[in-house]
């Protein structure tokens with residue numbers, strides 16, 4: 063049975079949610095599930111904006127068919143050629159013989175890489191700024207390269223002022239009946255997943271996101287329809303300002319996150335001592351994570367959120383403890399920058415983890431490593447306690463400034 067929601071009188075959400083998938087991109091845990099959004103515009107001509115993942119094909123096709131109510135499907139706009147959005151192209155071509163695929167030159171290169179389809183006479187290639195009139199709705203196409211993938215474009219509908227934003231402004235999380243961000247407590251229940259989605263999926267491409275935001279700032283937008291998560295029709299500034307901060311790598315909160323790795327508990331002890339000292343010094347809402355038991359996507363999102371990041375790691379086979387190394391490597395790969403850093407190392411015979419972490423930070427941009435770098439020899443003793451205290455004072459001075 064169909065399950066749809068109206069975005070407006072003539073725009074229908076025909077997507078579906080998956081609450082069974084454990085790992086998005088086979089990487090990121092999604093305990094709250096994920097939605098695959100697709101939108102149908104009903105006018106003299108009908109147009110679908112993207113399709114869905116194969117996991118929800120049955121529901122999706124039923125939604126499309128019901129919403130068309132016997133009308134032909136004229137256009138499929140392919141904003142993004144990633145398989146979680148384009149898995150139903152072949153199925154739609156078979157079911158709707160007059161369907162024309164709309165994409166840019168890169169889109170169609172990707173279509174033929176992924177699929178073996180005879181598209182003769184069934185494609186319309188658009189360029190930046192091109193328009194497509196459906197009747198009372200007119201679509202405008204804007205390229206947004208690397209706002210996840212190189213072929214990405216966003217589509218703006220001028221009459222209703224809707225931006226179909228592809229993966230931009232999306233979030234992990236299934237849609238539990240609610241389609242609109244104003245129907246849920248977004249700040250409480252969704253923001254962490256929206257941030258985790260952005261930072262891990264699109265975080266690397268801050269420059270490209272900034273370019274897209276600049277381009278879109280010329281448009282009057284009333285509604286944002288992303289390919290995952292809720293639709294935005296109120297308080298768009300809230301979301302746009304988050305994207306502006308994230309894509310400029312500006313911390314969202316003046317806050318401290320402490321990330322530690324520990325096998326036998328002594329590095330953990332140092333992290334706890336530091337956290338307690340910071341709390342006594344007046345720092346609120348300290349975040350403290352064991353990197354071995356916290357998914358790296360959560361760690362990355364917290365590193366994007368907080369201004370002050372402390373990394374405490376044992377030396378392991380003359381290197382940085384592997385879980386911490388992986389996290390730092392990921393952070394570098396995602397271009398995180400512009401943070402204040404504290405470092406704590408541990409080692410029994412030759413501690414080198416701080417030096418190696420410092421090397422990793424020197425390869426990132428604008429990472430300000432505070433002195434002192436704390437060295438622990440196996441367990442915290444008076445000398446390392448004094449160094450921890452000095453680091454705490456430096457963080458307090460910098461964080462409350």
Ligand SMILES: Cc1cc2nc3c(=O)[nH]c(=O)nc-3n(C[C@H](O)[C@H](O)[C@H](O)COP(=O)(O)O)c2cc1C
Nearest residue numbers: 324325326327328329378379380409410411412440
């Ligand atoms: C497999 C393994 C490799 C290690 N390699 C080093 C090393 O290369 N250099 C060093 O100084 N300590 C090394 N250590 C010792 C730990 O870094 C040290 O015991 C540290 O205090 C552990 O901190 P924790 O109590 O937080 O787990 C190693 C320990 C293990 C288990």
